Amino acid sequence: MSQVIAIVGANIAGASAAEGLRNRGFDGRIVLIGDESWRPYERPPLSKDALRSGEAAAPRYLHDETFYDQQKIELRLGSRVEKIDRSRGVLVMNDGDEVAASQVLLCTGTRARKLSVPGADLDGIHYLRTHDDALQLAKRLSPSARVVIIGMGVIGAEVAASAVGLGCSVTAIEPADVLMERAVGRFAGAWLAQEHIRRGTSLRLQTGVGRFIGHAGRLLAVETSRGERIEADVAVIGVGVVPADELARDAGLRVENGIVIDAAGRSSCPEILAAGDVASQCNFFGEQVRMETYTNAYEQAVAAAATMVGEPAGYSGVPYAWSDQFDVNIQIAGRTRQDADMTVRGDPASGGFSVLYQRAGVLEGIVAINRPRDISGGKRLISQRWGGPAEILADTATDLRKLKQ
Ligand SMILES: Cc1cc2nc3c(=O)[nH]c(=O)nc-3n(C[C@H](O)[C@H](O)[C@H](O)COP(=O)(O)OP(=O)(O)OC[C@H]3O[C@@H](n4cnc5c(N)ncnc54)[C@H](O)[C@@H]3O)c2cc1C
Incomplete structure (x- = not known):
């Protein structure tokens, strides 16, 4: 054969x-x-x-x-x-x-991980993984829709931003106290939480879902773990x-x-x-x-x-991902461990900044918010296991793309 x-x-x-x-x-x-x-x-x-x-x-x-x-x-x-x-x-x-x-x-x-709380099978509750899921959800996101997002990880946060952009009334529930912590770390996650609030998302942090309330099989409201009832036409579950x-x-x-x-x-x-x-x-x-x-x-x-084909080359690249929410571009390279030393480059209040993570001086991660130019340089430095003083990284006059060991 x-x-x-x-x-x-x-x-x-x-x-x-x-x-x-x-x-x-x-x-x-x-x-x-x-x-x-x-x-x-x-x-x-x-x-x-x-x-x-x-x-x-x-x-x-x-x-x-x-x-x-x-x-x-x-x-x-x-x-x-x-x-x-x-x-x-x-x-x-x-x-x-x-x-x-x-x-x-x-x-x-x-x-998509399914949420097993009472009422989770009501009409109006959506997950988003496939194009067919997106077709179903897009039909429901009319400007008058009251949308509840369950879980503000990457998918939840992106859907929240899109729904706000469409004129929906959006409430988001997130068990952690920042957004997308696993992907972007705590600093950028806290900044993103504020950004979502500023753009119109009503955010409930440190809150989970108690149950979904419906009538005749149709979603009416979400009851949070704190007992609050949020009226809803649509709920989008993004829990991993x-x-x-x-x-x-x-x-x-x-x-x-x-x-x-x-x-x-x-x-x-x-x-x-x-x-x-x-x-x-x-x-x-x-x-x-x-x-x-x-x-x-x-x-x-x-x-x-x-x-x-018999030519194993191996692959162990530096992790990289991106996300777009509103007009905010987020790019992440490497890792953002909590026990790392953190340096902020640029002014978060300006809407464009990067967060860099070093351990024992070695650069391990970068999260660039509206600073795409930092990411290519940052990714290269991580792959080279660049080590050096944090002040160099913090100085926005330093072009990370040109930085050498
Ligand atoms: C809404 C959404 C937004 C995203 N945005 C970003 C982003 O901005 N940036 C980023 O870096 N990543 C993003 N991602 C993640 C990225 O899309 C995934 O990492 C990528 O799709 C993984 O590709 P894959 O081929 O491994 O798996 P998948 O894309 O999941 O494809 C697997 C396929 O296998 C099929 N399959 C499973 N079992 C069988 C079987 N037994 N027989 C036949 N077929 C089978 C599945 O139906 C599916 O079609 C996003 C993902 C989603 C869902």
């Missing part, structure tokens, strides 16, 4: 891996299998432009329609892989069909995601909060690899982590493609 590579999960990681295989001259068969009905598309716009423009009719595709034929990538949409039969080397599909493969790449991503790792688990692969892979992308079974949101890998800082970012999905997938 000529080489057959089956990729499960047809989105950012899956499509990038398929493209990467062809770019590296792989001339065997590539089968790209996805259970959504859309060909691979960008998720980041779903909480931003797609909601704001109110016309989420078609997703922003990664490639045009002809790409897959031209590249001889067999794209099977609306198809679900139910099982990996390792003993026979086949994938078993939901329609009973089987795909024999010499190597398998799992790019199955994540699913869970890895779609059941295929790997059933196949007996090592799974610990995602499919554990080595530096080359291989799972505990070398013929099965994983990439993207579902994969857990040792990162630049030597931490075993599962990242939930676009850049990681792309870069891990390209690295897995290299491994599958």
